[in-house]
Structures are given as structure tokens and as C-alpha cells.
Amino acid sequence: MSFIPRGIIPAVVTPMTPDEQVDHAALRRIIRFLLEGGVHGIFVIGTTGEFYAMTQDEKRALIETTVDETAGKVPVYAGTGAITTKECIALTKMAESCGVDAVSILTPMFISPSQDDLYEHYRIIASETELPIILYNNVPRTGVTISAGTVEKLSRIPNIVGIKDSSGDFTLTAEYIRLTRYRKEFAVLQGRDTQILAGLQYGATGAIAACANVAPRLCCEIYDRFQAGDYAGSLEAQFALAPLRLAFNIGTFPAVIKEALNMLGLNIGGCVKPIRDLLPNEKAELQSIMKEMKLI
Template identity: 35%
Template sequence: MFHGSIPALVTPFKNGAVDRDAFVALVERQIQGGSSALVPVGTTGETSTLSTQEHKDVVTLCVEITKGRVPVIAGAGANATDEAIELVEHAKTVGADAALVVCPYYNNPNQDGLEAHFRAINDAVAMPVLLYNVPGRTVVDLAPDTVARLAQLPNIVGIKDATGDMERVSQHMAAIPEGTQFVQLSGDDPSALGYLAMGGMGCISVTANVMPEACAAMHKAFHAGNLDEARAIERKLIALHKAMFCSPSPGPAKYALSKLGLCTDEVRLPITAPSAEKRAEIDQAMALAGLNA
């Protein structure tokens, strides 16, 4: 099952188009940095402003570069169930290891609608699926009881929980029948260490785009029982975790990567690049984390 530090990869742009060369370099950097898996075209990958073809091309490219060295969890969410199924089918066809499917956004479905959405995906494609609950973006919240019912489906293997509510780990565990294979991953960098302590297995991370080695080391230290080391690493990263959201994401991550010479800081509207004031905040956080760009 999935574990450890898993970057939600940015999609680099150059002159408005996907920068394939930069993406290849970013993927290689993540693998060399110890990341446990990769998530292309998630929220941080600006999937909402990629065309369907661009989305599919980035997933395909990620699988081709990775060559099985680490699992690829392809972003495959949509607010239309049929479209989500199409993206999951594509992910399976090109060889991704799993799909990350966000709760439908804008539609504002109730729990019955959310459950029916994920059941339809489970029934349509024989592929591991991670639920993705991020109420701050989707407006809807996937309730623990709904998660527990979905966890019993054969293709639903886990959740990315970006609520920042560590209580959810225990709520899910209490509601899901013992022996069920279901992995819980945080989607909130600042609370990731606490999430691990509650029983989570890893984090789908924004910060890992910028500091893959440190993020991977924190998870490895925790799982090895070296809690003091994990805490020490987390203290160095906490300002950077916060800075990654000082301006609409992934603007800060792309700015930080541009400072490191790894890609441009281009984002697509309606996301805009961080202001001068926010860039200074990111610079300071990078310095505190030991990055001298």
C-alpha cells in the first residue's frame, strides 16, 4: 500500500504550454530524493486548468519516466462522474498504479451522491482508487461513515484527507471493519506528522515539490521509531509548509522551484503568481528550511 512522502507534482509551464523537459527533471529529482510515490495532475498539478488531453499527456509522461521505480497515483477527479471514469480508465490504460479521485466540486452533492459517484467509479474500472477529501476546495465533506462504506468496495484502497482534522484517522479506523485494506494519507503538510502519530501512513505533499529529501526523511524517521529526529525535521519545514499557501497554490511552490532553477514560476489563470511581499515570505521560509537559492 502507499506510504511515506508523496509529492503532488506541479505541472511546469513554459510560454503557456506544459514544459515536458522540466517535468521529466522534476520527476527524476523526486525519485532520487526518496519520494515513495508520485501524484501527477492533482490539485497542485493545476488539473482544473489543464485540457483533458494535457491531463492525459502528463499522466502518460509521468508513467513513462518513472518506469515502475515508484508507484504513480494519477489524479483523476472531475465534477462529472462519467468524466472521472474516463480519466481513471486512461490512468489504468497507460499503466498508472492507482487513481486519486477528488470529491465532485461545485455540484455540492449530498452523502448519497458522493457515495454513488465513487461506487460508479469502483464498478466501472478495476483499478485501485484513493478517495480525496478536500472540503476547502470542493465545498462538500466526505463523512467518515461514507468513507467506511466505500472502504469495503474492492477497488477503493485508501483516502487522501486534506481536512487537517487528525481526529478523522481514528474515526475512519473505528468505522471500517477490522482487516480491511485501507490506507490513510494526509493531504495537509503542517499536520502530517500528527496524522502519522494517529495512524496515518504518509502524506500527499505540496512541500515535497521543493524539499523532497527532507520530507522523505521525516517520514522515514517516524516509521523507524525515531520520533525526535522526525520532530526536528518538521520544525525546519513548518515555515515552508505555511509559505506554500501564503498565496493561491501552486504559485508559491512554482516560485520556490523557479528560485532553484527547476522550472518557471508560470501558473494559469485564474491563479496568479505570488506578490513581491509573498515572494519575500517564501524566500524567508526557504532560508529557514536550509535552502539557499
């Protein structure tokens, strides 16, 4: 399989109306904003996109809107993770029917699968689709990690084309890269926005970045300058991005990202409850950071 995920791929938020319905008009606005910012892909229904809060029908409609608005300008990725293998297969087939270019599949959550369980989980899903699959490791959210050895074994399956690592453990990211480097088509994508440049320097092909919702051009500068050989410029862009990522702890994820987008005038609403909006003092803190970064 020749599909290689690369570049800055925003993990897009899901805009919501006050009654917690997907706001498709706002989704189109943010996709246009991201494309104008120079992103290299669009990724919907991930962790940042509150995948856990949507029905399959809502996910289908969201993917259809995304594919339509993106209009082939960049690849569209969809999250199809779930607890059970059969639900992942169903979601992946649904995404395939909607015309996505690839899917990202988070490890199961709540349960505690072994590495053998994880290998079989992904192997079976891969056998049921022709889509490129990106593994997704996010142990801070799921309590489940994919070991470097398991990723190396899975990388031998032709349509498993990469992994997003949001662990924050750069030693693990580095091992993913080292152990899969024999397969040129296999990509490791950074999922921790403070480590985008570090990942590129070690051999990652890009990042699936939550911060790219708010600062797409700045995130892309990290990647684009690195590819152009402007390593000092890439480093400065990484330094400039850090305050936004570190601000995520002002509220419960992904409330800060949504509030920042509202501050930019994109009017994408709030999070699905029980995640609350930021309090006035929290909004003031975020606004100060955004002003210092010259985002507003």
C-alpha cells in the same frame, strides 16, 4: 486488492511554458529531483497540479511522460476527479490505459452531493475499473466533505484502497482511521503537511504532500525516521517543514510552490491564469523562509 499507498507521495506541480502549455522537459526534471529526494510515489494532476486547467489530451500526455520518466521506480498516481461520474470514469480509464498504478478521485465540486450521492458516485466508478482508487477529501477547496461513515462503507469495496484527507480537521482524519482499521489494506493518507507526523502516530500510512515538491528529503525524513523508530527525529523534521507549509498563504495556491521550485533552479514556470506570479515583496518573503530552512 493488495496495493497499499504509503510513504511520502508528492502532489506534483504541472510545469508550464509562458504560453501555458505543459512543459514536459521540466516535468522530467522535477520527477528526477523528487526521486533523488527519496519519495515513495509520484502523484500528478492533483489539486497542486492544476488539474482544472488541462484538457483530457493534456492530461494523457502528462501521465504518459510521468510513467515513462518514473520507469517503475515508485508507483505513479493520477488525479481523475471531475464534477460528473461519467467524466471521472472516462479520466480513470484513460489513466489506466497509460499504465498508472492507482488513481485519486476528488469529491465533485460546485454541486452539493449528499452522502448517498457520494457513495454511489464512488461505487459506480470503482465498478468500471480494476485500478486501486484513493478517495480524496478536500472540503476547503470543494465545499464537499466525505463523512467518516461514508468512507467506512466505501472501504468495503475491494479496489477502493484509501483516502487522502486535506480537510485539516484531524478529528475527521482520526475517524477515517478508526472506522476503517478493520480492513488492513485500506490506507488513510494525510493531505495537510503540518499534520504528517500526527497522522502517522494515529495510524495513517503516509502523506500526499505538496511541500514534498520543494523539500522532498525533509518530508521523507518525517516518514522514514518514524518508520525506523526515531520519533524525536521525525518530530524535528516535522517542525522544520512547518514554515514552508505556512508560507503557502503568501500567494494564491499553488503559486508559492512554483516560485519555490524556480528558486531551486528547476525552472518550472508559473501558474495558469488567473493565478498570478508572486509580487517582488512576496518573493523576498518566500526567499527568506527558504534560506532559513537551508533549502537555498
